[in-house]
Amino acid sequence: VSAVSASAAAVQILGGILLAPLLPGLVQQWKARLQGRRGPSALQPYRELRRLWAKSAIDVEGATLVYRLAPSLAAGAIVVAVALVPVASSAPDLGVGHSMLALGGLLALARFAVGAAAWDTENGFALMGASRDLTLAVFVEAALVLSLAVAGGRDLAFLHWSAAARHWIVLVLAAQVFAPHAETPWLQLALLPVVLVVLVAALALAETLVAKMRMLLAPRLLAVGAAAGLLGVLTRLVELT
Amino acid sequence: VAAPATVFAARYLAPDARGRITAALTGVFVLVLALVLCARDPLTFLAGWELMTLVPAAIILVGRHDRAARNAVYAYIAITHFLGVGTWIAVLLLADAGAFGGTGELEIAPTTQIVIACTALVGMGTKAGLVPLHAWLPRAHPIAPGHVSALMSGVMIKVGIYGLIRVLVEWLGETPDWIGVVVLAAGAVSAVVGVVYAIFQHELKRLLAFHSIENVGIIVLGLGACLVLRGQGEEQWAALALAAALLHTLNHALFKSLLFLGAGAFERATGSLEIDRLGGLLGRMPWTGGAFLVGALAIAGLPPLNGFASEWLTLQVLLAVPANAGVGGGLAGAVGLGALAATAALAVLCFVKVVGLVLLGRPRRDRVATAVETPLPMRGAVVFLALACIALGILPGLLLGPLAGLAPWPVDDAPAAALEVPWGDALPTPGIFLFLVLGTVLLVAARSRRRTAPAPTWACGQLLEPELGWTSAGFTKPLRLVLEGALRPQREITTSVRSGVLQEVRYEGHVPHLFDSAVYRPVTRLGLVAARHARRLQSGSLTAYVAYLVALVVILLAAVRTGLVG
Numbered sequence: 001v002s003a004v005s006a007s008a009a010a011v012q013i014l015g016g017i018l019l020a021p022l023l024p025g026l027v028q029q030w031k032a033r034l035q036g037r038r039g040p041s042a043l044q045p046y047r048e049l050r051r052l053w054a055k056s057a058i059d060v061e062g063a064t065l066v067y068r069l070a071p072s073l074a075a076g077a078i079v080v081a082v083a084l085v086p087v088a089s090s091a092p093d094l095g096v097g098h099s100m101l102a103l104g105g106l107l108a109l110a111r112f113a114v115g116a117a118a119w120d121t122e123n124g125f126a127l128m129g130a131s132r133d134l135t136l137a138v139f140v141e142a143a144l145v146l147s148l149a150v151a152g153g154r155d156l157a158f159l160h161w162s163a164a165a166r167h168w169i170v171l172v173l174a175a176q177v178f179a180p181h182a183e184t185p186w187l188q189l190a191l192l193p194v195v196l197v198v199l200v201a202a203l204a205l206a207e208t209l210v211a212k213m214r215m216l217l218a219p220r221l222l223a224v225g226a227a228a229g230l231l232g233v234l235t236r237l238v239e240l241t
Numbered sequence: 242v243a244a245p246a247t248v249f250a251a252r253y254l255a256p257d258a259r260g261r262i263t264a265a266l267t268g269v270f271v272l273v274l275a276l277v278l279c280a281r282d283p284l285t286f287l288a289g290w291e292l293m294t295l296v297p298a299a300i301i302l303v304g305r306h307d308r309a310a311r312n313a314v315y316a317y318i319a320i321t322h323f324l325g326v327g328t329w330i331a332v333l334l335l336a337d338a339g340a341f342g343g344t345g346e347l348e349i350a351p352t353t354q355i356v357i358a359c360t361a362l363v364g365m366g367t368k369a370g371l372v373p374l375h376a377w378l379p380r381a382h383p384i385a386p387g388h389v390s391a392l393m394s395g396v397m398i399k400v401g402i403y404g405l406i407r408v409l410v411e412w413l414g415e416t417p418d419w420i421g422v423v424v425l426a427a428g429a430v431s432a433v434v435g436v437v438y439a440i441f442q443h444e445l446k447r448l449l450a451f452h453s454i455e456n457v458g459i460i461v462l463g464l465g466a467c468l469v470l471r472g473q474g475e476e477q478w479a480a481l482a483l484a485a486a487l488l489h490t491l492n493h494a495l496f497k498s499l500l501f502l503g504a505g506a507f508e509r510a511t512g513s514l515e516i517d518r519l520g521g522l523l524g525r526m527p528w529t530g531g532a533f534l535v536g537a538l539a540i541a542g543l544p545p546l547n548g549f550a551s552e553w554l555t556l557q558v559l560l561a562v563p564a565n566a567g568v569g570g571g572l573a574g575a576v577g578l579g580a581l582a583a584t585a586a587l588a589v590l591c592f593v594k595v596v597g598l599v600l601l602g603r604p605r606r607d608r609v610a611t612a613v614e615t616p617l618p619m620r621g622a623v624v625f626l627a628l629a630c631i632a633l634g635i636l637p638g639l640l641l642g643p644l645a646g647l648a649p650w651p652v653d654d655a656p657a658a659a660l661e662v663p664w665g666d667a668l669p670t671p672g673i674f675l676f677l678v679l680g681t682v683l684l685v686a687a688r689s690r691r692r693t694a695p696a697p698t699w700a701c702g703q704l705l706e707p708e709l710g711w712t713s714a715g716f717t718k719p720l721r722l723v724l725e726g727a728l729r730p731q732r733e734i735t736t737s738v739r740s741g742v743l744q745e746v747r748y749e750g751h752v753p754h755l756f757d758s759a760v761y762r763p764v765t766r767l768g769l770v771a772a773r774h775a776r777r778l779q780s781g782s783l784t785a786y787v788a789y790l791v792a793l794v795v796i797l798l799a800a801v802r803t804g805l806v807g
Contacts (some may be wrong), residue, residue, distance in 0.1 A: 076680030119597020
């Protein structure tokens, strides 16, 4: 194992697990600044995680094993997903491969677990969230923050962390796709924080400029995105021939 | 699949005369299915093919006598026989070319080849349940007994797939590109249409029947990719695509029969399969419920189960299509890719709903609250199938080599536990399974380090009452609104006001099956009109019939004379 691939693995796992909550914190803080508010500190997600970790989990009366396992399963799936998304071209295979399609499957597994837990509690608000989350997922495998109204304590900490880690996964992926490709793996690793900060700033700006979108309009935007993707495939095909 | 289904049936069927007849017919059904697969001459094949259609119809009629069941069986036989003509034409033309004597590619004229491909696609596609030839499937499956539904969905429609693969991949050899594109398109349409309509079903077995259409679509996508890639000379990829189709065929047989057997057990325990009126069955029937949960995760295509492995492989071969095929084939591949991705996400939505309404939460009826676990043979059958789903999810690669080796052209394969495709992308299923289980166990341990506190569900101060419980229609409403333009849902709101006070609001809504009204009804009407005209021929007088016969003989003689036939 070379030094560069070992450090890439360290950045990937430690960054994914420890730095992930920083990203939504930064988005929140910068968004508040852009809107002329003071806003919470960028470390706020860590404080919330510490607070929730100190509390005991809650077992909803009448709920089954599925409810008790779901947050752990969702977080477990996201941990595997973090191990799967490479941060640099020399990132080692951690035993789970680098298949992007497998990533989609793992994110879907996390969604399934949370949606099933929502049914188990029979909480209308949780189900509303789950229903919308799953409908949007039909059009995009994107990270969507969804929190269960009823989960408490450590379970909720797992879910909060999972949501933050999904930010990490999607942003690292976006960095790989959109950022200029550096030559050496060391340069890639060094460039990663810069690109992540730029993307966080872009996210904060976009969330400020675009008013909250009506839930039912979002699929149209995503469908336009999908159509653009298809057009891209077509141009590439014509180019090849 | 047949073995667990028959073990299940041993206790599922009532020990009376009707149950015994059903059991005997089930045995016959299994033998007939085997007969079709082993047939080496066209006569046996066609005889088995027809029996395969008729035996389940007989089983359904033994069990059910009401008008609705008779109508459904009539529609089933009418559709499969009418469109099954395609199978006869294709098989007889193939027999003429000497297909059944051995294996391997045949020397066939291009026009005959196209005719065979099209008729086989219609005839065998009907049996497999391809859209728009699928209308019999959601009618016949729900009314059959649980284990027969499992056999029909798990094996019978796979026989249709088997026929298609034998004809298109093996006997016809290299077909023109557009046939591959047509097969791809049929697969994409079946997958999306099947899953979208499944989401809006309220009856568990009908929902599962629509999912069979979806999964046949996924299988046919793999088959189409195989044909397109082969036309481009990418034999390695084509063999992999064939393996993807076959792997999904096997996986679907496992989890779909598991789900149908589970549905049969729930029906036995609770008396009805209206999914809005079940609930809490995981607690009442832990073994059957747990196995059903595994089946639901598998059919939703979630790692680390078998459905995910074969959908991953199908996605990979579809990714290879735009890279290796021309513009037309490439575009079809890209569309198929998008369709498969959307299908997978829709299946997750659908099975979250099914699991939530059937297994989780509180019982929504008194009879559900007192449901009891099934006897050992029924339980054992579903648990066995669930274990098979998990095992194939962890080690799908063991089957990949042999399945790819079934292609009629030479391929080099290396056996491995994980899935791997030539351009380096791999799915290390054992690794993912191990990490997933390990991570979850560690987190559960961390969670239970602290004592958990019991509490009722908190819904922002609102009381949780059964009347306020979420239903299937409510959960799928966002999707219904998004797809309103394509699905044309109908709804009706009636309010009754008495002396100025609103007394009652009734809301009714459903998603009509557009294929029934837009495609099948005009055809049926046309058929009835034609029958009215044809009736005039039946005068009942002997001399008229003799005249018809003489006319026929004269026409045939004239045709032979001019060299049209013979």
